[in-house]
Amino acid sequence: MKAMILAAGKGTRVRPITNTIPKPMIPLLRKPLMESIVEHLRLHGIREIMVNTSWLASVIERYFGDGQQFGVDLGYSFEGRMEGDEIVGEALGSAGGMKKIQDFSGFFDETFIVVCGDAWIDLDIGKVYEFHKSRKAVATIVLKEVPHEETYKYGVVATDDDGRIRQFQEKPKPEDAVSNTINTGIYLFEPEVFDYIPSGKEYDIGGQLFPDLVARGLPFYGVNIPFQWVDIGSLPDLWDGTRDVLEGRIPGYPLPGKEIAPGIRAGINVRINLDKVQITPPVFIGSSSEIQDGAIIEGPTQIGANCVVESGAELRQCIIDDYTRVSGMTSLENKILFGDHCITPEGEAFDIKEMDIGFAVDDARKGLEMSEIHKLIFDLAEQAGRR
Numbered sequence: 001m002k003a004m005i006l007a008a009g010k011g012t013r014v015r016p017i018t019n020t021i022p023k024p025m026i027p028l029l030r031k032p033l034m035e036s037i038v039e040h041l042r043l044h045g046i047r048e049i050m051v052n053t054s055w056l057a058s059v060i061e062r063y064f065g066d067g068q069q070f071g072v073d074l075g076y077s078f079e080g081r082m083e084g085d086e087i088v089g090e091a092l093g094s095a096g097g098m099k100k101i102q103d104f105s106g107f108f109d110e111t112f113i114v115v116c117g118d119a120w121i122d123l124d125i126g127k128v129y130e131f132h133k134s135r136k137a138v139a140t141i142v143l144k145e146v147p148h149e150e151t152y153k154y155g156v157v158a159t160d161d162d163g164r165i166r167q168f169q170e171k172p173k174p175e176d177a178v179s180n181t182i183n184t185g186i187y188l189f190e191p192e193v194f195d196y197i198p199s200g201k202e203y204d205i206g207g208q209l210f211p212d213l214v215a216r217g218l219p220f221y222g223v224n225i226p227f228q229w230v231d232i233g234s235l236p237d238l239w240d241g242t243r244d245v246l247e248g249r250i251p252g253y254p255l256p257g258k259e260i261a262p263g264i265r266a267g268i269n270v271r272i273n274l275d276k277v278q279i280t281p282p283v284f285i286g287s288s289s290e291i292q293d294g295a296i297i298e299g300p301t302q303i304g305a306n307c308v309v310e311s312g313a314e315l316r317q318c319i320i321d322d323y324t325r326v327s328g329m330t331s332l333e334n335k336i337l338f339g340d341h342c343i344t345p346e347g348e349a350f351d352i353k354e355m356d357i358g359f360a361v362d363d364a365r366k367g368l369e370m371s372e373i374h375k376l377i378f379d380l381a382e383q384a385g386r387r
Contacts, residue, residue, distance in 0.1 A: 001129065002108060003046045004098060005037055006185070007117040008054035008079050008091040013234040016341045016349050022056040024117030025063065026232055029245045029284060029302060030256045033232060034060065034117045035070070041115070042071050044125040050107060051117075052097035054079040054089035077101045096203040102194050109191060114205075116185030120230040120241070122252055123186065131223045132188040135163065139193055139213055142186035143224040149174050153233060155183035155206040163221045168210040181222070183210075184229055228252070235347035239336065242319055246282040246300035257284060267305065286322065294328075308364045325364040337361060 011023030018026070024034035034051075041049060049067065053060050053076050060076075067074030077100055080089040092100055098114065101107050111132065113125065123142060132140040143157055151174050158167040158178040167178050183206060196212055197203055213220040228250060230241045245253050257265040261274055263281020269288045276293035283297055286305030291297065294311035301315055304322035309315065312328030319336040320326070326337075336343040342361070343349040 001046050001125075002110065002112045003041050003049045004101070004108075004112065004114045005034060005049060005051045005117045006094050006097065006114065007034060007060055008052045008057075008089070008097055010055045010089075010091075011118070013347075014232070014238065016343070017235070017238070017338050018055075020056075020339060022053075022059055023232070025056075025059055026118070026238065028120055028230065028232065028238075028241055029253070030286065030304075031254070032063070033120060034064070036120050037115055037117060038064070038067070038070050038072060038074070040121060040123070041113075041125075046113065046125070047072050049073065050075050050077060050101050052077045052079055052092075052101070054091040057087075057089065075107075077104070091202070093202040093208075094205040095197045095209045096201060098189075098205075099194060099197040099199055099203065102191075103199050108189070108194070112189055112191075114187045114189065118232050119185065120232075120250075120253065121184075121186065121227060123227040123229075124225065127225055128186075128188060128223055131163070131225075132221070135219060135221045137188070137219045137221045138190050139210075139218075139220050140188040141165070141210075141222045142184045142227075143181050143222040144184050144227075144229055145180055145224070146182050148177065148180045151177040151180055151182060155210070157181050157183060157222050159222050163223055165210075165214060165220045165222050168206070168214050170204075170207045170211075181224065183222075184231070235336070235343060235349075236345055239319070239345040242302055243300045243317075246284060246302065248282070255284075257287075263299070292328075306364060323364045325362055325366070327361065330361060332361075 007022060007024040009023060011018035014023055014026065025032045049072055051074060057078055064074055077097065079092045079097060080087060128142055152171055154171060156169040156172055156177045156179055157165055159165050169178060197209060230250060232238050232241055244250050255265060257267045260266050264279060264283050266285040267287030270285050272291040273293055277291050278296045280298045282299040283301045285291065285303045288305055289303055289307040291309045292311040295309045296314040298316040301318050303320045304324060306323045307320055308325040310326060310328040313326045314331040315326065316333040318332050321338045324337050334345055340351055341349045
């Protein structure tokens, strides 16, 4: 089979993180989601992969290149245009992006798989292929059951006993959902599906193509087989996914670094004295980070690479981006620090610069001098408290 990874969306539900990186590049415990997808496709013998890009396309294309270092052949289909010297992304929708590639070269000349670029999976693709072929389907969706109250986030599917899809709803209100069986964003298609996708216009798989296939009575199926699926469609999803990995609730997910103490993993070149830090697992510390004596870290917590957590700092159940300095005056609980933003698990975010709290959290690359000033302020405040 050949494959396509959908990677052109803006990822609005994961802002402000996706203001600077496209959603497929969001790391789940240090590893971009799309990298895991590429590796999984290769594991199942899929070597030719097209990727549609638009929003922050160069971030994806520079990271993956032609795919040779990942053991695959990668190609890109950019959706957008140039306005003067500026590149403007103009996504064509998931189905429209597929159609653009097909119109260009006829790339999809056999059964092919389409995967959204914002999830980690361990799906047995071979079993899905067998089901798809046995039904002589033009399209097959990989399905999964979710709590009924979460159906508003997904495409909802109703099938008959043979798996044939009788109704497809795109992100219905929970009270309107015909089932709690949802579309995971993993599809198998036959090339004839392009007969039902218009050229040169925005067209969506879930919102337009699938309801049309149902209306036409075409052989359109859904298959529900056990597999792990970590969907990062929103900020709360990122929070939950990271916690699940750290707490060992996703068997098979590759953990980075090595274990330096029970439940505590670290990359290389980390400076930490475990006898002088109060640390409660599970915790991961990225390479070249410094955890100063007297810091308090409570898991599940992920600390990025090249970070500094100063003496007296308290981090409880946090996700900390690379190159972050957390001063000794800071106590954070249930927060994501990413770039210039502090984000709650519910997705509320505020700008650190606008809040003028650089004394508490800032870029570790600002150097030792600023860090020493902050330490002096902390020491003076501590001394004043003892008087």
